[in-house]
Amino acid sequence: MSDGGITVLDGNTLRLLHVSLAEDRVTLTGAQVLDFAESEAFMSLFGISLPPHLKSSSLRRINIDGVDDDTSFRSTELRREEGSRKLSDYLPSLMSSKVNIDLDNPLVVSILDGNTLRMFLEDEDDFAMIAENLFTDLDTEDKGKISKSEIRNAVVHMGVEMGVPPLEGFLPLS
Numbered sequence: 001m002s003d004g005g006i007t008v009l010d011g012n013t014l015r016l017l018h019v020s021l022a023e024d025r026v027t028l029t030g031a032q033v034l035d036f037a038e039s040e041a042f043m044s045l046f047g048i049s050l051p052p053h054l055k056s057s058s059l060r061r062i063n064i065d066g067v068d069d070d071t072s073f074r075s076t077e078l079r080r081e082e083g084s085r086k087l088s089d090y091l092p093s094l095m096s097s098k099v100n101i102d103l104d105n106p107l108v109v110s111i112l113d114g115n116t117l118r119m120f121l122e123d124e125d126d127f128a129m130i131a132e133n134l135f136t137d138l139d140t141e142d143k144g145k146i147s148k149s150e151i152r153n154a155v156v157h158m159g160v161e162m163g164v165p166p167l168e169g170f171l172p173l174s
Helices: 030-044 054-060 069-076 078-092 115-122 125-138 150-162
Strands: 004-009 026-031 077-079 107-109
Touching: 004 115, 026 030, 026 078, 030 078, 030 107, 030 115, 054 078, 077 125, 115 125, 125 150
Parallel strands: none
Antiparallel strands: 004 107, 026 077
C-alpha cells in the first residue's frame, strides 16, 4: 500500500508480487530460483533484506520435493516450469501467517523522492497555503515575526514529510 510518499510494508508486498523466470532458460538450479526470488523481494521491499530464518522456514513450508533445507535445494536442478512454480510458491510463503511476523505492526517506509513536494510547488495556491500554515505554526507568540533558525528547521522538517531528504543526507559535492 502506498500513499503520498509513504509505503506500508505489511506482508502483502510480497504476497502480491508477481514475477516470472526468463523464457530462454530450459533448466535452472534451485540456487538460481532462490537468488532471483530474493532479489525481487529485496527490490520490492526497498532494499530491506529478509532474515535467513524467514527464508529457510519458507523453504520448509513449501516442502520442495522432500528437500527442506536451503543447501540441498540450491543444488537441485529444475525444469523451467518447475522453477516457476517453486518461485510462485516461495515468495508468498515468505509472508505466511505461520511465520512469526507481526503484521498488525507493519513497517512504514517513507519514499524520499520529492514527488509530494513537487506537487505542492506546481500549484501556487497550495504553496501559499503551506507557507501561511508554516508561518502560523512558528509564530507561537503571535508577534508576526519568526527567527531564521526556526524557519530553516521547519522547512527541513516539512520537506522530509513531503519526500525531500534532509540536507545532512547529501554527500558534499567536490
